[in-house]
Amino acid sequence: MRGWEFDRAVPERGYAWWYVDALSDDGAHGITIIAFIGTVFSPWYALARRGGGGDPHNHCCLNVALYGKPRRWAMTDRRRGALARGPDFLQIGPSRLDWDGQTLVIRINERTAPIPSALTGEVRVTPRVLSNRVFTLDSHGRHHWFPIAARSRVEVALDSPDLRWSGAAYFDSNWGAAPLEQDFREWDWCRAPMQDATAILYNPERRDGSHQNIAVRVTDDGAVEDIPVPPPAQLPRTLWRIRRPTRSEDGTARVVRTLEDTPFYSRSEIRTKLLGQEATAVHESLDLDRFAHPSMYAMLPWKVPRTLK
Numbered sequence: 305m306r307g308w309e310f311d312r313a314v315p316e317r318g319y320a321w322w323y324v325d326a327l328s329d330d331g332a333h334g335i336t337i338i339a340f341i342g343t344v345f346s347p348w349y350a351l352a353r354r355g356g357g358g359d360p361h362n363h364c365c366l367n368v369a370l371y372g373k374p375r376r377w378a379m380t381d382r383r384r385g386a387l388a389r390g391p392d393f394l395q396i397g398p399s400r401l402d403w404d405g406q407t408l409v410i411r412i413n414e415r416t417a418p419i420p421s422a423l424t425g426e427v428r429v430t431p432r433v434l435s436n437r438v439f440t441l442d443s444h445g446r447h448h449w450f451p452i453a454a455r456s457r458v459e460v461a462l463d464s465p466d467l468r469w470s471g472a473a474y475f476d477s478n479w480g481a482a483p484l485e486q487d488f489r490e491w492d493w494c495r496a497p498m499q500d501a502t503a504i505l506y507n508p509e510r511r512d513g514s515h516q517n518i519a520v521r522v523t524d525d526g527a528v529e530d531i532p533v534p535p536p537a538q539l540p541r542t543l544w545r546i547r548r549p550t551r552s553e554d555g556t557a558r559v560v561r562t563l564e565d566t567p568f569y570s571r572s573e574i575r576t577k578l579l580g581q582e583a584t585a586v587h588e589s590l591d592l593d594r595f596a597h598p599s600m601y602a603m604l605p606w607k608v609p610r611t612l613k
Contacts, residue, residue, distance in 0.1 A: 308403045308452065308477070310394040317358045318481045319344045322394070322401065324410070324429055325495075325586050326458040326473035327573065333469050334371035334563060334586075335460060336571065337410055337427060339394055339401055340364055344484050345569070345595065346381040347604040353483055361387055365608075366399040368412055368423055369571075371563045374465045378414035378423045381610040397611070406430065408475060412462070418606045425462030429473050432456065433526035439518060441508050442487045447480035454495060454502040454522035472497045474586070485592040487511050492549050496578050496585035500524065503531070503578035503585075505551050519551070521579060534578065539587070542570045548589045552576040560584065567603065568594035 314320045319342030327334045342360025343349050349363035362384045370376040380397070388395040392403045398413035408429040416423050431453030441447040451474075458473035474495050480487075491508040506518040519533045537557040539548035542565045550557050557576040563586075564571035572587045594600070 308392070308401075308408065310389045310401065310403075311391050312479060314341045314360045314479070315481045316360070317353050317356075317483060318342055318360055318479070319484075320360075320477070320479040322475075322477045324408070324427070324458070324473060324475050326429075326456075326460070326471050327584070327586070328372070328460075328469040328471040330469070331584075332372050333460070333467070333471075334573070335427065335458070336367075336369045336371075336563075337412075338367040339396060340367065341387065341389075343379075343381050343608070345379075345604070346608050346610075347601045348381050348608070348610045350483075350596075351601060358483075359384065364396050366396045366412065366414060368414055369564065370423075370462075370465075370467070374467070376416050376421070376423050376465065377607065378412075378416045379608045380414060380417070381608055383611060383613060385613065386611065417609055422464040423462075424464045425460070425467070427461070428459040429453070429475055430457050430459075431475060432524055435522060435526045435528050437528040439506070441506075441516060442510055443512060443514060444482075444487065446482045446487060447484070448478065449506065450477045451504060451520070451522060451528060452476050454504060454528075455497065455524060474502070484590075485596040488590075488592050490547070490589070490591045490593070492587065492589045494550055494574065494576070494585040494587040496576060496583035498579060498581055498583055501579055503583070505534070505578075507549070507551070517551075531579070537576065539572070539574060542589075544568075544570075546570045546589055546591055546594070548572060548587065550574065550576060550585075550587055553578060553580070568592070568600065 453475040456473040534551040537552035
C-alpha cells in the first residue's frame, strides 16, 4: 500500500486527510500541515452534510499552523475546481503536495485568518522509512488511520514569514466514509519521538460507548509494533475547558505549552514517559460533541473562510 495515496477515493459525506507535524531541534518552533479532501472541521462542509449530502471534493483545504514566533494560521475551505490530484501529487488551490520517491515536498501559498497575510514557502518531509500497518478506528469499519512515516525529518523554508528551521517530523493519513461526529464522541492522540523509536498513542471514544486504546512503537525499519497500553495520565483542561487525557508509563504527564486551544480541539506539547524514557510529545484532544454544537457554525468561519469559486 502506498502511504500517501493522493488519488484515494473519497465517498459522499466522507473525508481523507494527510497530516504532518514537526518541532524544531531547538524547541523554538513548530508546524502542523493538514491537507483535506472533505474538510472535516469546516463549518461549510458540516452545513452541506446536514441534509444527508455533502460532496467532499467541494470542500478541500490546506491547513497550516505555525507555532512559536511568529504564529500563523491558514485554513481556507476551497471548492471542487481548486482540487487536482494523481497518485503522487495533490493540488489544493495555489498550494501543492508532491511525493518525489523519497521526500514529501509541500509548497505552501495560502492566506492567513482571521487577519489576512501571506503564508508561503516550502516544507520538505523526508521519512527514514515508510510503514505499512493500517488501523481501523470504529466498530463499523468506516474510519482508518495510517501512520505512514512516524520517524521523519523536516526542513522548513518559508518566504512569508521569513523562517528557516529543521527538526523531527511525523507523517500520517486518516480517511473515512462518514462524518467524524457521527461515529465518535472524542479522542486523544500523541506521538513521542525518541532516539531509537517513536511511541504513538491513539484513544478514540466511539459514539456507541465503546473505546479503543492503541499503543505502538515505530522503529527505524518501519515496523509498527504493539506495546502495553500505559496507565491513564491527566493533563489540565485548556482555557476552553477541553479535556486533555493521555497515557504515561508512570501515570503522570505535564503540559510544556499549549499550541492550539479552540472550543472543540487542542494541540499541545507535553512531557510524558513512554518506552521507558522521558519524552516530549505532540498531543491532540478532540471533542466532537462540542464540534457538532450549532454555535460552532457561527464561530468557525472566522478561522475557516471559504472561497467564492
